[in-house]
Amino acid sequence: MSRSKNDLPDPLILAAAGAGIAVLATGAALWQRRRHRESRGQEETIATDAPHWTLDKTSSRALFGKSVLINRPRAELYAAWMPERFPEFMENVVAVDDLGEDVSQWTIKAPAGREVTLVNRITERVEDTSIYWQSTPASDIANSGEVRFTDAPAGRGTYVSLILAYDPPAGKVGRLAAKLLQREPEVQARRDLHRFKQLMETGEVTTNASPSARGAESPAEPHI
Amino acid sequence: MRAVTWQGRHKISVETVPDPEIVNPRDAIIRVTSTAICGSDLHLYDGYIPGMRAGDIVGHEFMGEVVETGASSTLHRGQRVVVPFTISCGQCFFCEKQQYSACDNSNPSETRDASELMMGHAMGGAFGYAHLTGGYAGGQAEYVRIPYSDVGPVVIPDGLADDDVLFLSDILPTGWQAAVNADIEPGDTVAVWGCGPVGLFTIQSALLLGAGRVIAIDHFPTRLALAKKYGAEILDYTKVDVREALAEMTGGIGPDACIDCVGMESHGFTVDNILDQVKVKLLSSTERIHALRQAILACRKGGRLSIPGVYGGFADKFPLGQLMEKGLTVKSGQTHVQRYSGELLDMIQAGKFDTVSLISHHASLEDAADMYRHWHDEQDLYTKIVLKPGLAKGAVSALQEMEHA
């Protein structure tokens, strides 16, 4: 990334951090935010065990996490989390192209029939435990993410946590993309994570596709 | 195909709609042979269930013949099946605990957010019951797509008529779970509010589970007569002081278990209920919980309260202090139908349940709008309506002359 670190508000530090140190940056961003609030409010605080789930309004969290319980073994879920499979369960990801060296290009459906392209590199894999990725300069949106797999208690399977951060981008494409993502990126992440759960537990992505007396709907397409 | 659709409060119409299609590998499609109208449909009809959209196909009690199967369905064309109203994957944490109605996969991601916002967690999926439970088309139609068809549908052995087994879809297991949730001990006195179809199966189940006596409460003579026929002592709440009667019948201590088979549209001209009705009309509350209040006050100290009756949201003047001070145990929930299907089918075959004599009418699917109106306005005469897509319009048959209590 070319922009200097100093002129960015704290959540963007993560996006600016560059390949390889996403985890450190996550910690830094959180620490910065917490310090920010402390100095603002002067109140005494104690670091809680839920760093990503703050009382900030969801729409203003540029860094967020979602977790879901999946009733499958950790190793199986780790193995299934491959960019090639994202279109199977990520609602807006229409295609993923492998560009080699762990870099892939994700084509994302945006409103009004447009498309946004993310170019992301997997920066770290910890066998059966976690996967990190980070956008490259070619990406329309600077973003980074982490998916973490931990054993759930008593044979319940695995807790899968998805933590994403993105840099609300500049430029025309960027604004369009941001509009898409800022709509409710947390909601999108939760939905996609849930689709991953459905796919891994039941072998298919759940759909309510069925007839209705509403003319515009197809019995083969999901509806709200 | 033809299907019964919800168009708004007190507006039901039969429309021509597209046929369902196989969408996922585990799907199957059935051709419906019988489908019933439920007390829960009445809540939709009256507009008390949030998340309905005009044009939704309703109905969640149905059975029929398998006509098409997806690649991983275990059903075969031509099999007769009863379909549980709860849509359950069989593989999530909840399904593995047999808490099927809490299935965490059947409510799709498109609809689960609203459900989560309203209830705290997304509810499981159900057929024909609003978008908070997934927005799936219902079974009051000629054909239905059945997701996870390898888990839910109960294959019916030859020789059993539709009327014998149709209620495995909902009200029989619901009555059974209501009684199971009352943790009945041998000799217990069990009081049941509401002698609709759910109450009537609860009465039969409570006796089968060892209750010494069951006392049933309603005000419709025909329904009370059925309750009596199934072995309950009966109280007409328009003639009897229910709490006094229950106390007197139990030496002053009250029933050991109380079961609310009424739900959110409790009738009666009592002060609390009239206030509730005014609030419901002003839309500041969805519930009329008169029967539930009475059940809590009537129940013995340390007793059990089971609530199969459906409620939709926040209730007023809930006797929380009474519940706590008396130390009642409460169990509730949409029925985990798949958990009971097998044993209940066996019990039907062994003749343990009367599943037929509560059916008052068979009618054509085409007459659904009229039938909803009767079901709403004439609950005494119409104790359970079964719609048949095969019957010609107007071919309504009242099945028996009902005796009055």
Ligand SMILES: NC(=O)c1ccc[n+]([C@@H]2O[C@H](COP(=O)([O-])OP(=O)(O)OC[C@H]3O[C@@H](n4cnc5c(N)ncnc54)[C@H](O)[C@@H]3O)[C@@H](O)[C@H]2O)c1
């Ligand atoms: N938990 C579940 O999974 C599940 C499944 C099916 C139905 N239900 C619910 O069970 C309830 C009953 O269903 P149903 O089909 O029998 O409905 P229903 O409307 O036919 O029966 C309700 C009965 O309650 C009686 N009643 C009304 N107010 C009363 C009062 N104050 N005291 C005593 N009786 C009173 C009515 O006269 C009526 O006979 C409904 O709320 C329905 O939604 C729950």
Ligand SMILES: [Zn+2]
């Ligand atoms: Zn029902």
Ligand SMILES: [Zn+2]
């Ligand atoms: Zn499930």
